[in-house]
Amino acid sequence: MTSILLAIVLGLAFGAVLDRVGASNPTYIGKMLNLTNLNLAKSILLAIGVGSILMFGGQMLGLVDVGHMSVKTAYVGVFVGGLLLGAGWAVAGYCPGTGVVAAASGRKDALFFIAGGLLGAAAYMVTYPNWKASGMLDKIWGGKVTLGTVPGAKYEGLTALPGDVLGIVIGLGFVALAFALPERLVPERAAPQPAE
Amino acid sequence: MHADGPLNWKVGGLALGLVFFLAVLLVKPIGVSTQFVILDGIVADAVNPGLVTQGEDGYTSTNAYLAKSGGKYAKSVANPLNYSFIFVLAMAVGGFLSVMARGGLDRAERAVPALWRANFGDSPVKRYLAAFLGGFVVLYGARLAGGCTSGHMMSGMMQTSLSGYIFALGAFAAAVPVSLILFKKEA
Structure with missing residues (x-):
């Protein structure tokens, strides 16, 4: 029962924060991806950095259970699937989580996104044996690996570097990148659209 | 568009990072896209027991x-009252409450988002079709990759997982060019 309670509390918080950072608004996703407003990218980079520093720092202090880590397998299909997801994300402006939040916030197009998503997931369930047979789901570079070797974790490291220290260093890198990134990368057009 | 924009990126990023951290501290890393499969399974199992x-x-x-x-997926289909499925349902409620707390979205925005309107007009049918096709490709891709933006990109890179980096590389390599081609007018 505790786990259900945690699901409710963490889910409520995640949904609310996605709304407040603008991630469930296709306009902000679009502006990030067409490089005209990188505020959301800054939020995401900062979040990854903060999450990483707290998690690995907590592990080093013995406050965070290393066993809670869950590392996914690396295989060629991860990249191909990423390409597909990226293309759809750009068109729709939603990814699976933000689509759910957007639909709940009254966006009707997000309902169509979810319907398409359920059909896409079902299509994958049916075609899964073909992908499996293709070898594109076979693990590469050790499969479930972290960049360094995290003490006490059940995952191998791609390198022998101490994974927790490396995690904090990379986390600080994400934070620095969030600050360094400019507001926009594509210059404003000569004749900007008048504000509505 | 509504008067109140998103949070300042420093506040928003910190809050988002805290949620991802709390999830790992208390339970496990956040992930969403698997639950589309679980819901499909629940429906399909109801139709075909x-x-x-x-x-x-x-x-x-x-x-x-x-x-x-x-x-493990079959088990979740048989027992929908599990952590990950309830988490996604709670996300919807959290998003709803958050939007309502800041006054809700206006009617035009609920049908067609501003950036889409600026580039493709306010026909809802065109937008709904794009969202449906986009959803299909997003979830097909997420299942092929074994995770989505939250599970692979955020949770994955936060844990320095190699697969998270491979995924993010693929996602942005496609998303940025597609977006640059589609959305030339600014909203």
Whole structure:
């Protein structure tokens, strides 16, 4: 029962924060991806950095259970699937989580996104044996690996570097990148659209 | 568009990072896209009750994807009141409450988002079709990759997981060019 309670509390918080950072608004996703407003990218980079520093720092202090880590397998299909997801994300402006939040916030197009998503997931369930047979789901570079070797974790490291220290260093890198990134990368057009 | 924009990126990023951290501290890393499969499985099992079955050593399915990894997806289909499924339902409620707390979205925005309107007009049908096709490709891709923006990109890179980096590379390599081509006018 505790786990259900945690699901409710963490889910409520995640949904609310996605709304407040603008991630469930296709306009902000679009502006990030067409490089005209990188505020959301800054939020995401900062979040990854903060999450990483707290998690690995907590592990080093013995406050965070290393066993809670869950590392996914690396295989060629991860990249191909990423390409597909990226293309759809750009068109729709939603990814699976933000689509759910957007639909709940009254966006009707997000309902169509979810319907398409359920059909896409079902299509994958049916075609899964073909992908499996293709070898594109076979693990590469050790499969479930972290960049360094995290003490006490059940995952191998791609390198022998101490994974927790490396995690904090990379986390600080994400934070620095969030600050360094400019507001926009594509210059404003000569004749900007008048504000509505 | 509404008067109140998103949070300042420093505040928003900190809050988002805290949520991802709390999830790992208390339970496990956040992930969403698997639950589309679970919901599909629940519906399909209701229509065709033989899809998921319970044997002596756990759950399995006639669908190879639900049966993989020792039937862990089949188990979730048979028991929808599990952490990950409830988490996604709670996300919807959290998003709803947050939007309502800041006054809700206006009617035009609920049908067609501003950036889409600026580039493709306010025909809802065109937008709904794009969102539907986009959703299909997003979830097909997420299942092929084994995770989505939250599970692979955020949770994955936060844990310095190699697969998270491979995923993010693929996602942005496609998303940025597609977006640059589609959305030339600014909203």
